[in-house]
Each structure stands twice: as structure tokens, then as C-alpha cells.
Amino acid sequence: MKEFDSTLLYKDIYFLPVQDKNIYLGWLSWMNNPKLTKYLDSDTKQYTAEDLKKYLNTDASKAFLACYRVSDDMYLGNLRVHELSSGIFSYGILIGEKFQGLGYGTKLCKVAVNLVFKRFNGDLVVASSKIENQAPSAYKTNIGFCIADTIFAAKWNLKKYFKNFPRDPIFYMDKLIFSKIKSKL
Numbered sequence: 661m662k663e664f665d666s667t668l669l670y671k672d673i674y675f676l677p678v679q680d681k682n683i684y685l686g687w688l689s690w691m692n693n694p695k696l697t698k699y700l701d702s703d704t705k706q707y708t709a710e711d712l713k714k715y716l717n718t719d720a721s722k723a724f725l726a727c728y729r730v731s732d733d734m735y736l737g738n739l740r741v742h743e744l745s746s747g748i749f750s751y752g753i754l755i756g757e758k759f760q761g762l763g764y765g766t767k768l769c770k771v772a773v774n775l776v777f778k779r780f781n782g783d784l785v786v787a788s789s790k791i792e793n794q795a796p797s798a799y800k801t802n803i804g805f806c807i808a809d810t811i812f813a814a815k816w817n818l819k820k821y822f823k824n825f826p827r828d829p830i831f832y833m834d835k836l837i838f839s840k841i842k843s844k845l
């Protein structure tokens with residue numbers, strides 16, 4: 661990934677392109693940890709190192725970065741930024757279990773937004789999260805994302821989450837779609 665020949669630094673995190681070694685440092689165990697993958701769109705299958713190597717070799721992301729803590733070089737997660745169509749980007753975050761709830765998700769989301777608007781000159785960031793996955797919804801709203809849309813799927817009964825939801829309860833919502841435009845940065 662040409663853009664990331666040099667190390668990128670944000671606060672107490674530094675970023676390097678994901679390499680084969682990251683598979684064994686944590687990525688493989690994260691992908692096989694149901695607690696971490698339950699809200700992801702990826703398959704729920706058991707991953708092998710070969711699966712992830714193949715993924716890495718065919719990855720067409722604008723950035724696929726391994727995130728390390730500056731203080732002790734611990735590998736804490738992955739950040740992926742990809743272009744959906746011209747100027748419109750999305751991103752994905754995966755953080756190891758013992759590094760969750762420490763504010764890294766919020767920081768990685770800020771880095772994703774900055775990469776899109778400043779480095780890749782994008783106009784819009786769109787990202788979705790499952791309605792029951794509260795942390796990503798919280799940090800997206802904290803840093804200025806708006807709820808742009810919802811995806812309905814026969815999975816979650818909205819009345820369970822919103823007492824006064826006005827629709828017929830046969831409608832179910834699976835995901836919230838968030839967006840952030842460049843001028844709001």
C-alpha cells in the first residue's frame with residue numbers, strides 16, 4: 661500500500677499495513693472469537709491462517725492498517741478504509757477483546773474519517789452498525805456522524821428497543837446507517 665510506506669501516528673496509536681505476521685499476532689484469534697465477530701457482516705465460519713493470507717493478498721482497500729499501542733508495541737486491532745464508489749468511503753474496525761472499552765474504537769473512527777477526507781480526498785463516509793452493537797453507534801454520534809438511514813431485515817423487533825416505535829411491529833430493523841460529510845469535519 662503505497663500511501664503507508666511510512667508509519668502513521670495518532671495520539672498513542674501507530675499504524676502499519678497489515679502483514680502476514682499480524683495473522684498470528686492476534687488477527688486470526690479475533691476472527692475466530694464469536695464475541696468479536698457477532699456484529700460483523702463477515703462469515704461466522706472458523707477462519708484459518710490461509711483464509712486470512714488469501715484475504716490480505718486480494719484486499720483492495722485504500723488502507724488496511726494494523727494498529728499498535730505506542731507505549732508497549734502491543735497490536736490492538738485493525739482498521740480498514742475502502743472506497744465504495746467515487747468519493748464515497750466506508751471503514752471497518754476490529755479491536756482485540758482486551759483492548760476494548762478503552763477509547764480505541766473512538767480514536768480509530770477519527771483516524772478513518774481523517775484518512776478519507778484529508779488523505780483520500782473523499783466527500784462522504786458511510787458506515788453501518790447493527791442496532792444492538794452500542795459502542796460503534798456511540799462513537800460515531802460522538803464524532804459527528806448522523807443517522808442517514810436504516811436497513812430493515814427480518815431479525816430485530818424494534819418495539820424491543822424503542823418503546824414507542826410507531827410502526828407495525830412486523831417491521832424489524834437490523835442496522836443503522838451513519839454518514840458524515842466533509843464539510844462537517
Ligand SMILES: CC(C)(COP(=O)(O)OP(=O)(O)OC[C@H]1O[C@@H](n2cnc3c(N)ncnc32)[C@H](O)[C@@H]1OP(=O)(O)O)[C@@H](O)C(=O)NCCC(=O)NCCS
Binds near residue numbers: 697700763764798799
Ligand atoms: C465496536 C468496537 C470497535 C468498539 O471499540 P471500543 O474501543 O471498545 O470503543 P470505545 O472504548 O471507543 O467506546 C466507544 C463508546 O461506546 C461506549 N461503549 C463501549 N462499549 C459499550 C457497550 N457494551 N454498550 C454501550 N456502550 C458502550 C463507550 O462508553 C464509548 O462512549 P462514550 O465515549 O460516550 O463513553 C470494538 O468493541 C470491536 O472491535 N468490536 C468487535 C468488532 C465490531 O463490532 N466492529 C464494529 C462493527 S460496526
